Amino acid sequence: xxxxxxxxxxxxENLCEVLRSESQHAEDIPHKIQFPHxxxxxxxKGDDGLQMAKTILVENDYFSQSFFDDYKTKHxxxxxxxxxxxxxxxxxxxxxxxxxxxxxxxxxxxxxNKNQVKLLSAYLGYIVIRPIQYPIGATILxxxxxxxxxxxxPCLVKNNVNLFGRKINPYSxxxxxxxxxxxxxxxxSALWSILEKCSxxxxxxxxxxxxxxxxxxxxxxxxxxxxxxxxxxxxxxxxSVLKRIGLDWDILSPSNESEKMGEQIVDNLNDEPQIGFTExxxxxxxxxxxxxNYLSFRSKLYAYIKGGFPxxxxxxxxxxxxxxxxxxxxxxxxENDYNNFNNDVExxxxxxxRPIIVNEMIDEFIFHDDQIxxxxxxxxxxxxxxxxxxxxxxxxxxxxxxxxxxxxxxxxNHQHIEDIxxxxxxxxxPSETVQNSKILIWDFHLTKSxxxxxxxxxxxxxxxxxxxxxxxxxxxxxxDAYHSINNVKAGEKSLTVVLDPTSIxxxxxxxxxxxxxxxxxxxxxxxxxxxxxxxxxxSYRPKDKIPYKNMKDNSRAxxxxxxxxxxxxxxxxxKIK
Amino acid sequence: MAKQTKSKKAMEKNAxxxxxxxxxxxxxSLMKLNAESKRLEQVYKINPESLSIPFNK
Numbered sequence: 001x002x003x004x005x006x007x008x009x010x011x012x013e014n015l016c017e018v019l020r021s022e023s024q025h026a027e028d029i030p031h032k033i034q035f036p037h038x039x040x041x042x043x044x045k046g047d048d049g050l051q052m053a054k055t056i057l058v059e060n061d062y063f064s065q066s067f068f069d070d071y072k073t074k075h076x077x078x079x080x081x082x083x084x085x086x087x088x089x090x091x092x093x094x095x096x097x098x099x100x101x102x103x104x105x106x107x108x109x110x111x112x113n114k115n116q117v118k119l120l121s122a123y124l125g126y127i128v129i130r131p132i133q134y135p136i137g138a139t140i141l142x143x144x145x146x147x148x149x150x151x152x153x154p155c156l157v158k159n160n161v162n163l164f165g166r167k168i169n170p171y172s173x174x175x176x177x178x179x180x181x182x183x184x185x186x187x188x189s190a191l192w193s194i195l196e197k198c199s200x201x202x203x204x205x206x207x208x209x210x211x212x213x214x215x216x217x218x219x220x221x222x223x224x225x226x227x228x229x230x231x232x233x234x235x236x237x238x239x240s241v242l243k244r245i246g247l248d249w250d251i252l253s254p255s256n257e258s259e260k261m262g263e264q265i266v267d268n269l270n271d272e273p274q275i276g277f278t279e280x281x282x283x284x285x286x287x288x289x290x291x292x293n294y295l296s297f298r299s300k301l302y303a304y305i306k307g308g309f310p311x312x313x314x315x316x317x318x319x320x321x322x323x324x325x326x327x328x329x330x331x332x333x334x335e336n337d338y339n340n341f342n343n344d345v346e347x348x349x350x351x352x353x354r355p356i357i358v359n360e361m362i363d364e365f366i367f368h369d370d371q372i373x374x375x376x377x378x379x380x381x382x383x384x385x386x387x388x389x390x391x392x393x394x395x396x397x398x399x400x401x402x403x404x405x406x407x408x409x410x411x412x413n414h415q416h417i418e419d420i421x422x423x424x425x426x427x428x429x430p431s432e433t434v435q436n437s438k439i440l441i442w443d444f445h446l447t448k449s450x451x452x453x454x455x456x457x458x459x460x461x462x463x464x465x466x467x468x469x470x471x472x473x474x475x476x477x478x479x480d481a482y483h484s485i486n487n488v489k490a491g492e493k494s495l496t497v498v499l500d501p502t503s504i505x506x507x508x509x510x511x512x513x514x515x516x517x518x519x520x521x522x523x524x525x526x527x528x529x530x531x532x533x534x535x536x537x538x539s540y541r542p543k544d545k546i547p548y549k550n551m552k553d554n555s556r557a558x559x560x561x562x563x564x565x566x567x568x569x570x571x572x573x574x575k576i577k
Numbered sequence: 578m579a580k581q582t583k584s585k586k587a588m589e590k591n592a593x594x595x596x597x598x599x600x601x602x603x604x605x606s607l608m609k610l611n612a613e614s615k616r617l618e619q620v621y622k623i624n625p626e627s628l629s630i631p632f633n634k
Contacts, residue, residue, distance in 0.1 A: 185631075185632065185633050185634070186632050186633070186634045187631075187632040190632075219629065219631070225631065231631060231633050232631030232632050232633030232634075233631060233632060234628060234629045234630055234631045234632070235627065235628040235629075235630075236628045236629055251623055251628075252620070252621070253623050253624050253627045253628065254619065254620045254621070254622065254624060255619070255622065255624040255627075256624075289616040289619060289620075290619075292616070293620055296617075296620045296621075314632055317634075321633065321634055322630055322631065322632045322633065322634065323632055323634035324632035324634075352613040352616060353609045353610060353613060354613045371634055400627065400630075401627055415617075415621045418617065419617065422610070422613065422614075422617075426606075426607075426610065531595060532595055532599070532600070532603055535595045535600055536600050536603050536604060536607075556607075556610045556611045556614035557604070557607035557608055557610060557611065560607055560610055561607070
């Protein structure tokens with residue numbers, strides 16, 4: 001037996017022992033904030049009803065490139081760290097029981113027998129242990145779902161791991177590590193994870209955390225903050241990093257100032273008679289629209305994650321401290337979610353004529369949170385954010401911002417698409433304005449055009465399948481419409497609209513349309529021959545006619561009409577008949 | 578060509594059949610869009626102060 005590796009049964013005590021660095025005592029580890037989450041993660045039940053992890057294999061001498069880069073950048077300057085070991089440990093986890101002899105036999109066998117193949121396929125991932133106060137380094141774990149609910153994690157990438165010459169079957173994951181406070185805080189760790197996926201999407205380079213902090217450059221605040229030791233990056237600095245590695249960004253960062261739009265409109269109503277939705281307002285039914293900002297966070301997170309584009313999610317704690325995590329997946333909506341969503345927004349939806357969007361129903365997202373661990377689940381709700389299954393008590397927290405790295409050629413972002421969904425809903429759900437019933441339910445996301453085409457090839461649209469033969473940009477926005485069940489649940493697919501993210505036509509960047517049933521096809525035919533839009537636009541005479549003279553802002557109506565006409569022209573071009 | 582003429586005629590017929598009342602009703606429904614539009618504008622308006630707050634947890 002040599003000391004190159006060790007094999008241990010998976011127990012809480014052994015996990016404590018292997019997760020500590022040289023500079024820590026084993027008894028300190030259970031008090032680390034990440035430990036309960038990691039232990040809970042590995043003790044989730046497998047198909048056999050027993051805990052997933054059964055054996056730990058420790059590779060005692062491992063060279064981690066990302067830690068070595070950080071070491072070269074900062075640790076080497078420290079006199080106190082002159083004897084710091086540059087080498088790390090790598091801790092591997094398996095869902096199969098085996099001993100040292102079996103492992104040794106696996107590594108030195110010329111060919112693998114059946115049991116050895118089984119052992120390799122029982123691999124659950126690894127955690128690199130750095131020789132510093134913040135030991136959890138590069139971590140690539142297999143996703144273990146916490147419940148039988150359906151989870152979707154499109155931001156994972158295929159990983160090839162080699163253990164003493166043995167190739168592990170490639171598995172999906174996304175790299176994670178806890179922050180090394182000397183070289184970066186939470187935002188650096190989250191960005192480091194996100195950029196791993198971006199490197200696969202956009203062929204950008206990967207950088208170590210310390211290099212990312214350097215790329216962030218000076219902060220633009222009045223009080224300059226030093227880069228090292230790092231006290232946290234802000235959004236401006238994160239954008240600088242993206243720009244320097246050849247990417248762009250899409251930001252959501254609404255003001256928290258409370259603008260009670262409903263009340264303002266009621267006040268106006270008391271001053272002078274107005275038309276439109278305000279006449280239906282009751283003073284007791286006013287809404288603080290800021291309270292509904294959580295819907296936009298859900299919508300945007302989902303729209304990008306679904307196609308494999310992670311975001312950095314900024315959250316605010318009640319003590320006015322801020323934290324950043326990396327989004328990687330979400331839980332599909334369940335029957336309960338439909339009901340909860342309906343209860344939460346019913347009055348709001350009625351008052352503000354707006355579409356029902358599946359994006360807004362998704363409330364549970366999976367994040368890499370360097371303070372808790374990989375694959376942390378957080379629910380974004382009307383009452384704030386809630387951690388779903390970790391044992392850490394979380395104070396009241398709320399969404400603060402969302403930063404999504406995107407390709408610099410993309411002009412049409414989430415906001416444009418959401419706006420187009422609202423416009424399509426107005427055209428396609430005409431009875432909504434009269435009966436307040438929802439005919440179609442919408443879902444929109446960004447994806448690779450090849451993924452879209454693969455889906456189309458397997459489907460049976462009544463119109464538009466020939467788009468398979470057309471050239472498309474590498475990535476496309478997709479807007480799917482579904483016939484509603486009980487005005488809230490998505491049923492059969494009705495329509496798919498394909499939009500070009502690089503379009504220079506912001507009014508109507510639609511490039512393809514697929515129709516899945518004859519009733520939808522008939523609605524589109526009516527739109528194509530309907531002159532109402534043009535006649536209405538012709539009749540528009542601002543400030544010279546009652547009742548329009550009192551309208552303070554009707555630009556949205558004009559935008560809608562312009563879209564209607566552009567969409568009608570598009571249908572004409574596509575020969576919808 | 579014949580099909581195009583037919584389609585054009587159908588559109589003209591449709592245009593002639595649109596009454597001022599229906600145009601006004603359409604306007605009224607369009608006006609309802611403004612409220613939600615303002616909410617979205619508010620959400621997507623970037624708060625400049627938030628851009629320089631460090632994430633420091």
